[in-house]
Structures are given as structure tokens and as C-alpha cells.
Amino acid sequence: xxxxxxxxxxxxxxxxxxxxxxxxxxxxxxxxxxxxxxxxxxxxxxxxxxxxxxxxxxxxxxxxxxxxxxxxxxxxxxxxxxxxxxxxxxxxxxxxxxxxxxxxxxxxxxxxxxxxxxxxxxxxxxxxxxxxxxxxxxxxxxxxxxxxxxxxxxxxxxxxxxxxxxxxxxxxxxxxxxxxxxxxxxxxxxxxxxxx
Amino acid sequence: xxxxxxxxxxxxxxxxxxxxxxxxxxxxxxxxxxxxxxxxxxxxxxxxxxxxxxxxxxxxxxxxxxxxxxxxxxxxxxxxxxxxxxxxxxxxxxxxxxxxxxxxxxxxxxxxxxxxxxxxxxxxxxxxxxxxxxxxxxxxxxxxxxxxxxxxxxxxxxxxxxxxxxxxxxxxxxxxxxxxxxxxxxxxxxxxxxxx
Numbered sequence: 001x002x003x004x005x006x007x008x009x010x011x012x013x014x015x016x017x018x019x020x021x022x023x024x025x026x027x028x029x030x031x032x033x034x035x036x037x038x039x040x041x042x043x044x045x046x047x048x049x050x051x052x053x054x055x056x057x058x059x060x061x062x063x064x065x066x067x068x069x070x071x072x073x074x075x076x077x078x079x080x081x082x083x084x085x086x087x088x089x090x091x092x093x094x095x096x097x098x099x100x101x102x103x104x105x106x107x108x109x110x111x112x113x114x115x116x117x118x119x120x121x122x123x124x125x126x127x128x129x130x131x132x133x134x135x136x137x138x139x140x141x142x143x144x145x146x147x148x149x150x151x152x153x154x155x156x157x158x159x160x161x162x163x164x165x166x167x168x169x170x171x172x173x174x175x176x177x178x179x180x181x182x183x184x185x186x187x188x189x190x191x192x193x194x195x196x
Numbered sequence: 197x198x199x200x201x202x203x204x205x206x207x208x209x210x211x212x213x214x215x216x217x218x219x220x221x222x223x224x225x226x227x228x229x230x231x232x233x234x235x236x237x238x239x240x241x242x243x244x245x246x247x248x249x250x251x252x253x254x255x256x257x258x259x260x261x262x263x264x265x266x267x268x269x270x271x272x273x274x275x276x277x278x279x280x281x282x283x284x285x286x287x288x289x290x291x292x293x294x295x296x297x298x299x300x301x302x303x304x305x306x307x308x309x310x311x312x313x314x315x316x317x318x319x320x321x322x323x324x325x326x327x328x329x330x331x332x333x334x335x336x337x338x339x340x341x342x343x344x345x346x347x348x349x350x351x352x353x354x355x356x357x358x359x360x361x362x363x364x365x366x367x368x369x370x371x372x373x374x375x376x377x378x379x380x381x382x383x384x385x386x387x388x389x390x391x392x
Contacts, residue, residue, distance in 0.1 A: 003245060004240060004243050004244045004247060004248070004259065005248065005257065007239065007240055008240045008244050010236050010238055011233070011240055012237075013256055014233065015222050015225060015226070015233070016218075016221050016222060016225050017218045017221060017222065018213075018222075019212075022212075022213045024283060024286065025212050025213060025283065026212060026213065027244075027260050028257075028282055028283055029211060030211070030241075030259060031244070031245075031248055031387065033244060037207065037211070038212065038241065038245050039245065040207055041208075041241065042238060042241045042242055042245060044200060044203055044204045044207055045204065045234065045237065045238045045241070045374070047200050048200045048201060048204050048223075048227065049230060049235065049238060050235050051200060052200070052201065052227055061201065061224075061227060062202065078225075086224055087221065087224055087346075089219060097330050112280050115367075155229075158353075193198075
């Protein structure tokens with residue numbers, strides 16, 4: 001094996017979800033499909049690397065700043081949905097159920113990782129939420145201990161902003177079977193039961 | 197999400213072992229670590245794409261042709277190890293137990309996929325095995341039906357080459373527990389038992 005192959009495999013092995021074995025498989029596949037895969041991948045990577053920037057309003061990634069979502073005038077200016085990461089923003093966009101704006105925190109509060117409020121985009125959220133057109137802030141952090149702690153901290157910071165603060169519903173996922181659900185989810189679903 | 201990000205994710209999702217979800221995660225990770233990951237990856241991919249070629253002797257990938265293994269004079273010229281894919285060659289090299297030369301078939305015989313002997317590098321193997329210095333051909337194809345069929349076909353083709361033909365031993369893998377082994381492996385290990 002040569003050094004350039006070795007270092008390519010080492011680089012791929014560093015990516016999330018890949019290890020040395022899957023990186024080797026991937027690199028071999030790329031080299032075997034040079035025209036159809038390797039060259040397009042290099043070109044798209046180069047192009048993305050040069051054009052992608054972070055939106056200074058919400059923290060999303062786009063080729064324009066402010067991003068396409070923030071500059072979309074058809075969206076509902078009264079709602080801001082707060083998410084931990086850009087991937088969460090994408091997930092909510094895929095659901096096509098939300099027409100407001102987003103705010104990407106860039107992580108969660110974590111004593112273990114030494115991440116305090118000043119490392120997250122919380123100050124800019126308070127500023128945005130203070131604008132008169134904003135009526136509701138939806139806290140869509142993950143249903144983990146850190147996510148919920150962060151949501152609680154943010155709700156505390158937004159107290160003086162004169163906005164409604166809401167969070168995502170907890171309950172049984174679509175297609176979920178009761179027998180396979182954890183007790184926490186089942187308890188939350190029972191507690192939050194609605195009239196039929 | 198922008199088109200260049202979309203197409204980058206679509207390209208990564210085509211790679212073996214990755215799907216749309218892991219591709220999204222990977223692309224986000226790359227963009228967040230532009231200096232440390234994305235740019236080195238692009239450079240190494242470019243460099244590899246330009247320099248890597250297939251060795252015309254054994255079928256290995258290298259920046260030189262013949263490859264470093266084929267041109268290594270300290271290796272044992274009497275042995276040729278036949279493997280299905282380059283990944284198998286690398287695996288045997290990592291074991292550091294073989295000091296002969298390799299021959300990459302580029303696949304296995306498969307009626308289902310319509311792959312016959314002419315699609316594999318078998319002719320060149322017969323030519324190489326006919327050389328006077330070659331004493332043994334080790335058939336290191338996978339222990340699958342196709343791998344074993346291919347090995348059988350090759351052994352038949354090498355009959356007139358005046359070489360010893362061997363195959364890898366079947367048996368219990370190192371650290372393997374009898375209770376978890378399939379019956380085929382256990383039977384093969386029992387049949388191939390050796391004196392203690």
C-alpha cells in the first residue's frame with residue numbers, strides 16, 4: 001500500500017461512522033470508480049468548501065448569508081424554532097411541518113465537556129426573540145438530559161422577552177409498538193394523553 | 197439546504213456502507229472541520245486520483261507500475277497468492293505472514309452476475325504460473341460458494357503449469373468459541389484436525 005492511499009484511508013477513517021475497515025472499502029470503491037464517483041466527489045467537495053458559509057442570523061449553512069430560510073419572506077416571522085445542530089434543522093425542514101425561522105445553538109450545555117452558555121448562540125437568540133414580531137419560541141432540543149437542561153436554561157433567559165415558549169411533544173413515535181418502548185416514553189405519552 | 201450540499205450528500209450516500217443519514221452527518225462534520233479535515237481530504241483525493249494506477253502484473257493499486265510488491269526483489273519468487281480483490285491482498289499483507297507475490301482476480305465467477313472466466317484476470321495468472329521459478333500457487337479466494345467455485349476452476353486451469361496448488365486452511369478462527377460457530381466451520385475444523 002502506498003503513502004497517498006494510506007493517508008487517504010486515515011483521513012476517511014476519522015469521519016463519523018467510519019473506521020479503518022470501512023474507510024479502506026470506501027477508498028477502494030472510489031478508486032475503482034474514478035470517473036463516476038471520485039472525480040465528481042472531488043469537484044463537489046472543492047465547490048462546497050469554497051462557497052458554503054454560516055448564516056450569521058440563524059447559524060444554518062448555505063451559499064448565501066443570510067441563508068435561504070432567513071431571507072424567505074413567505075415564512076412566518078412570529079415563530080423561532082431553537083435546535084441544537086444544523087442536522088436537526090434539516091430534519092425539521094424535511095418534515096415540512098414548520099414554516100417559521102430557526103436558531104441553531106451549536107450544541108448543548110454540558111458540564112462534562114466544559115460547554116457553558118457563552119459557547120452557544122444564546123445571546124443572539126435573546127436579541128432575536130426580543131423583536132416585536134416574534135410571538136413564539138419553540139425549544140426543539142433533543143429529549144436528552146443535556147438537551148432538556150439547555151431548553152430549561154433558555155426558557156429562563158427568555159422570560160423578559162414577552163414571547164410564548166413551547167417545546168416539542170413527548171409521546172409514542174409513529175409506528176411505535178408499546179411493548180418495545182422504554183418506560184420513560186410510555187409514561188410521558190400517558191401523562192400527555194389527549195381526548196379522542 | 198443548498199444544491200452543492202445536496203449533491204455532496206448524494207455522492208457520499210452512494211459509497212459502500214453509507215446511506216443518506218450517515219452521509220449528511222459526515223458532510224456536516226467535514227464542513228465544520230474545513231481546515232483540519234475537508235481541505236486535506238480534497239488534496240489527498242486529488243493526489244490519489246492523479247497518481248494511483250493498477251499494476252499490470254498483479255492487479256494491485258500503487259503509484260508505480262509494476263507495484264512495490266511486484267518489484268520487491270527480497271520477496272519469494274516461488275509463490276503466487278491468488279486473491280479476489282485488492283482488499284484481500286491488503287488483508288494478507290497486514291498479517292505479515294506471506295512473503296511471495298500476489299495475483300488479483302478482480303472478482304469471482306458468478307452465473308448470477310454473468311461473470312465468466314474471461315472477465316477475471318485468469319489468463320495472465322496461467323502465464324505467470326507457467327514461469328519456471330514459480331513452485332506454488334496459493335488459492336486465497338473467500339470461503340463462499342463463488343470463491344470456492346472460482347478456486348476450483350483456477351486449479352483446473354493450472355493443471356499443466358507444473359506447480360503445487362494449495363488453498364487456505366478452514367478451521368476455527370482465533371478467539372472463536374465453539375458454541376457460536378456455524379456447523380460448517382466446526383465440521384471443517386474437525387475434519388482437518390491435526391495431531392497435538
